[in-house]
Amino acid sequence: MYPALKHSHMLFVAISILLFEYRFILKMMKKTTGKTLKIAPHVNDTLLLATGISLAYIAQINPIHQIWLGSKIVVLLFYIGFGMMALKSEGNKSIIGYILATACFVFILFTAITKNPLFINL
Numbered sequence: 001m002y003p004a005l006k007h008s009h010m011l012f013v014a015i016s017i018l019l020f021e022y023r024f025i026l027k028m029m030k031k032t033t034g035k036t037l038k039i040a041p042h043v044n045d046t047l048l049l050a051t052g053i054s055l056a057y058i059a060q061i062n063p064i065h066q067i068w069l070g071s072k073i074v075v076l077l078f079y080i081g082f083g084m085m086a087l088k089s090e091g092n093k094s095i096i097g098y099i100l101a102t103a104c105f106v107f108i109l110f111t112a113i114t115k116n117p118l119f120i121n122l
């Protein structure tokens with residue numbers, strides 16, 4: 001059960017960043033996004049969150065005591081905020097939002113893999 005959940009979580013992680021990058025490219029190219037591309041990220045991100053919470057619950061990982069999970073959740077909020085800034089605003093604001101959202105994603109990814117917000121396996 002746990003390995004299947006973890007693999008699903010990682011799949012949703014990959015889909016989340018791919019959809020975000022794709023939507024940003026479409027925006028830059030001034031192309032309109034279809035209805036599916038508007039709904040799919042919400043469905044995927046809900047599943048990403050649900051699998052993450054389930055993993056933490058099953059493995060009894062408390063974000064208050066395990067700093068890597070706590071920082072993942074905090075930076076996730078920034079990922080969402082900067083992602084909205086990238087996709088909903090125009091010009092420099094949109095580009096800054098894109099760079100910061102991608103940076104947040106990379107931070108979350110490395111924190112998850114190393115279990116350390118400083119990316120060092122101590």
Ligand code: HEM
Nearest residue numbers: 010013049052053055056059061072073076108109112113
């Ligand atoms: C953009 C958001 C997220 C990304 C990029 C991400 C990324 C990852 C990755 C790559 C792993 C596998 C790490 C490994 O190699 O062992 C992982 C595992 C995990 N994630 Fe996430 N995650 C995200 C959101 C969340 C959220 C919101 C939660 C909880 C509320 C969460 C909880 C967990 C837990 C508990 C594990 C399993 C740790 C283990 O068993 O080793 N994740 N995550």
